[in-house]
Amino acid sequence: GELYQFKAEFAKRIGKFNVKANAGLNVAGDLDGQYINGQASYQFNDFNVKAGLAINSRAPDFNYTLHQSDYINYNWQNNFNNIEKQELSFQVDSEKFFNAQITLTTIQDHVYFIQTLVTDTNDEVTGYNATPLQATGDITYLKVKLNKDIKFFNYFGLDNTVMYQNVTQTENVINVPDLTARTTLYYKNRFFKKALLLQTGITAKYFTEYNMDGYDPVLGEFYTQNTDLLGGFPMIDLFINAKVRQTRIFFKLEHANQLFASNTNYFSAPRNPYRDFTIRFGLVWNFFL
Numbered sequence: 001g002e003l004y005q006f007k008a009e010f011a012k013r014i015g016k017f018n019v020k021a022n023a024g025l026n027v028a029g030d031l032d033g034q035y036i037n038g039q040a041s042y043q044f045n046d047f048n049v050k051a052g053l054a055i056n057s058r059a060p061d062f063n064y065t066l067h068q069s070d071y072i073n074y075n076w077q078n079n080f081n082n083i084e085k086q087e088l089s090f091q092v093d094s095e096k097f098f099n100a101q102i103t104l105t106t107i108q109d110h111v112y113f114i115q116t117l118v119t120d121t122n123d124e125v126t127g128y129n130a131t132p133l134q135a136t137g138d139i140t141y142l143k144v145k146l147n148k149d150i151k152f153f154n155y156f157g158l159d160n161t162v163m164y165q166n167v168t169q170t171e172n173v174i175n176v177p178d179l180t181a182r183t184t185l186y187y188k189n190r191f192f193k194k195a196l197l198l199q200t201g202i203t204a205k206y207f208t209e210y211n212m213d214g215y216d217p218v219l220g221e222f223y224t225q226n227t228d229l230l231g232g233f234p235m236i237d238l239f240i241n242a243k244v245r246q247t248r249i250f251f252k253l254e255h256a257n258q259l260f261a262s263n264t265n266y267f268s269a270p271r272n273p274y275r276d277f278t279i280r281f282g283l284v285w286n287f288f289l
Contacts (some may be wrong), residue, residue: 001029001030001031002028002029002030003026003028003029003030003031004026004027004028004029005024005025005026005027005029006024006025006027007022007023007024008022008023008024009021009022010022016042016043017040017041017042018040018041018042019038019039019040020038020039020040021036021037021038021039022036022037023035023036023037024036031058031059032057032059032082033056033057033058033059033082034056034057035054035055035056035057035058036054036055036056037052037053037054038052038053038054039051039052039053040052046094046095046096046097047092047093047094047097048092048093048094049090049091049092050089050090050091050092050093051089051090051091052087052088052089052090052091053087053088053089054085054086054087054089055085055086055087056084056085057082057083057084057085058082058083058085059080059082059083060080060082060083060111060132060134061111063132063219063221064078064080064111064113064132065077065078065079065080065132066078067219069218071218073116073118073129073131074129074218074219076131076132078132078134080109080111080132080134081109081134082109083107083108083109083110083111084107084108084109085105085106085107085108086105086106087103087104087105087106088103088104088105089101089102089103089104090102090103095149097148098146098147098148099146099147099148100144100145100146100147101143101144101145101146102142102143102144102145103141103142103143104140104141104142105140105141105142105143106138106139106140106141107135107138107139107140107141108138108139109134109135110134110135110139110173110174111132111133111134111135112132112133112135112173112174112223112224113130113131113132113133113216113219113221113222113223113224114130114131114132114133114223114224114225115128115129115130115214115223115224115225115226115227116128116129116130116131117129128214128216128271129216130214130216130218130219130221130223135169135171135173136170136171137169137170137171138169138170139167139168139169139173139174140167140168140169141165141166141167141168141174141176142164142165142166142167142168143163143164143165144163144164144165145161145162145163145164146161146162146163147159147160147161148160155187155188155189156185156186156187156188157184157185157186157187157188158183158184158185158186159183159184159186160181160182160183160184161181161182161183162179162180162181162182163179163180163181164178164179165177165178165179165180166178172211172224172226173224174224175210175211175212175213175224175226176210177207177208177209177210177231178208178210179207179208180205180206180207180208181205181206181207182203182204182205182206183203183204184201184202184203184204185201185202186199186200186201186202187199187200187201195244195245196242196243196244197242197243197244198240198241198242199239199240199241199242200239200240200241201238201239202236202237202238202239203236203237203238203239204234204235204236205234205235205236205237206233206234206235207231207232208231208232209229209230209231209232210229210230210231211224211225211226211227211228211229211230212225212228212230212231212267212268212269212270213225213269214228214269214270214271214272215269215270215272222269225270228270230267230269230270231267233265233266234257235255235257235274236255236256236257237252237253237254237255237256238252238253238256239251239252239253240252246285246286246287246288247283247284247285247286248282248283248284248285249281249282249283249284250280250281250282251279251280251281252279252280252281253277253278253279253280254275254277254278254279254280255274255275255276255277255278256277258276258277259277
């Protein structure tokens with residue numbers, strides 16, 4: 001098919017405000033759609049304040065509308081309505097105090113994959129499929145995020161991030177954890193006449209239990225499911241980063257708590273176990289500054 005789109009961008013400083021906007025409109029072709037994004041920022045003493053508005057209407061991805069496969073249950077052709085989305089955001093950044101972000105999103109005609117069960121003649125579950133659907137009700141998604149990097153004793157730091165999420169919906173279409181937290185305790189210093197920059201520390205992550213999206217390997221897509229509660233477990237990583245002139249090197253011990261945990265019920269998706277303890281190593285050597 002063909003699609004012709006008109007786009008425009010605007011950026012200007014108006015008084016003490018920095019204003020940015022961009023918009024697009026499908027003027028001809030096989031798909032209807034448009035979007036407009038606007039943002040205004042203001043520097044106030046130690047705070048940088050941003051407010052944004054985004055409105056868009058777009059067609060669902062092609063995987064939802066047309067799919068042909070040798071698998072009998074993975075063939076469909078749908079004529080879904082455009083997905084309508086409105087987003088209002090407010091952000092405050094301050095290196096001295098904290099960073100905060102609030103985002104309120106409303107969605108109409110959301111398109112998603114849902115889990116469908118495959119059963120035999122005895123009604124025993126033998127597998128799982130994913131089927132595209134379009135939600136009939138409105139969805140309201142609220143996200144509140146706070147971040148603070150606390151530095152102490154000159155060389156130590158504690159970087160903390162916590163995020164709260166809440167979804168209001170008539171159907172269980174979008175599932176997210178209510179609370180997500182991440183904290184990193186690190187040591188950072190220079191050695192050998194400041195030729196070596198060293199950073200080492202430990203990172204802990206946690207999210208509350210929720211109906212985690214499943215993964216469909218045939219489609220390469222995630223689908224909504226409301227039967228399996230997963231999550232509610234910590235993940236701990238240890239890391240060392242070093243930089244010497246143009247050379248950077250890092251070691252990372254991922255999911256280190258798996259070595260000592262008595263509960264090994266870790267999943268990244270239903271029926272997809274989370275990876276075991278892993279050691280990662282990397283080297284970057286820039287030949288040119």
